[in-house]
Structure formats: structure tokens, C-alpha cells
Amino acid sequence: GDSVTQMEGPVTLSEEAFLTINCTYTATGYPSLFWYVQYPGEGLQLLLKATKADDKGSNKGFEATYRKETTSFHLEKGSVQVSDSAVYFCALPGGSEKLVFGKGTKLTVNP
Amino acid sequence: NAGVMQNPRHLVRRRGQEARLRCSPMKGHSHVYWYRQLPEEGLKFMVYLQKENIIDESGMPKERFSAEFPKEGPSILRIQQVVRGDSAAYFCASSLAGTSGRSTDTQYFGPGTRLTVL
Numbered sequence: 001g002d003s004v005t006q007m008e009g010p011v012t013l014s015e016e017a018f019l020t021i022n023c024t025y026t027a028t029g030y031p032s033l034f035w036y037v038q039y040p041g042e043g044l045q046l047l048l049k050a051t052k053a054d055d056k057g058s059n060k061g062f063e064a065t066y067r068k069e070t071t072s073f074h075l076e077k078g079s080v081q082v083s084d085s086a087v088y089f090c091a092l093p094g095g096s097e098k099l100v101f102g103k104g105t106k107l108t109v110n111p
Numbered sequence: 112n113a114g115v116m117q118n119p120r121h122l123v124r125r126r127g128q129e130a131r132l133r134c135s136p137m138k139g140h141s142h143v144y145w146y147r148q149l150p151e152e153g154l155k156f157m158v159y160l161q162k163e164n165i166i167d168e169s170g171m172p173k174e175r176f177s178a179e180f181p182k183e184g185p186s187i188l189r190i191q192q193v194v195r196g197d198s199a200a201y202f203c204a205s206s207l208a209g210t211s212g213r214s215t216d217t218q219y220f221g222p223g224t225r226l227t228v229l
Contacts, residue, residue, distance in 0.1 A: 036220075042222055042223075043115075043117075043202055043220040043221050043222040043223045044154070044202065044204075044220040045220065046217055046218075046219070049217065089153060089154070094156065097142065097144070097159045097166065097167065097206075098144060098156035098159055098167065098170070099144075099146075099154075099156065099204075099218060100156070101146075101153040101154045101155075102153055103152060103153040104152075104153050
């Protein structure tokens, strides 16, 4: 079945550092791809999405480009802040409406 | 527009008791999904419902778990005779529409219910 493989953390960075969290997928066709973020003690929030190949999703300084050649959707941010500390999940549709999530990558940003 | 509401936020049960988790979708949303997050793991799909119908329950354990989404009122996830392994965060999500081809409409998540079984 469709699946995502996500870079495992935890990831610890200093403020203003560059962030990359890798995500690759296995799927038939070209599904939409999502990044969700979970702040401590909260539910998941949609961070960004891309609905077709070569699309770039962006939000709050985060970006991810849907690359069908490498079946990847890596999350990047040029300069992280302490407030970006959270768990980040890559996801795609798993058939019949459900989302299939990666295991999550915990990011800690130190001042 | 209020987001997805879940209650209670925290629920403590002793082994053998019943747990009832409630989810009110966003206004206008008729598609509801339940996911479970075990400690240090990602979310796993449990069940997908539309009003008065279970569409996909492929992720639900075969016993003790049930879900409903009545015509009126919130969606309920019910766990009978809870065991320690049921301790997890249970998240509800809702969407306006479902799949169109392979494009999934955005799912909006609630804050979750953290179930602890003693």
C-alpha cells in the first residue's frame, strides 16, 4: 500500500539554522502530499500541501516541493525559530479518504 | 468558525471500564476520521464516517472498539472494557468533502483526547 518514509529524529538546531526534514513516498500515481505539525500538547495542524508534481507548498517560511523523479517531499526552512519546536509529520492519502502518516520528526530549536 | 472540537481532552479509566470520546466536526463538514497515536509513534487511521454511515473501518480493532456519527450530534468513538494498551492520544479530523480522484480534501484535526488506562 501507499506509504511515507520520514527522516527520524530527534533533530536539534540552533535558532536561525537551516532545516531539512526528509520525506519520501511510495504510491501509485501522483497523490497529494502533506506536511502536518504538532506543537506540544496539541493536535495536528496542516502546515502545507502540494497537489501535483512540481508543485511547491509553502507556509510560515516552510517550503516543500513535490518531486516525482525522486518521490520526495522534503520540508525546508531557511532560518528556524524557537517557536518552530514541534513534531513534523509527512502524509499522503492512503485510499478511501484516510491519511497515511510518517512516524514524525521531533524538532527542537535552542535559542 | 470554530475548529474541530474534542472532549474530554484527558480521560482516565481503570481496566475494564468504558471510554467514550466525542468529536464535533467543523461547521459544514460531513466527513469525520478517527486516528490513534501511540507514544512515540505517528498517527494510525482507525475509521472514516459520514453522517449515519461507517465508510471505512479497516483500522479499527475487531473487538471492543466502535464508532458512530449520528444525524444529530457529535461523532463518538467508544472503547469497551479498556486495557492498558488502549492508552494513547485519539485524534478526530473532519473535512468538507472526500476524495476527488486521488486528491484528498484537507483534513482538519482536533486537539485530541489523551486516554490513560490505569
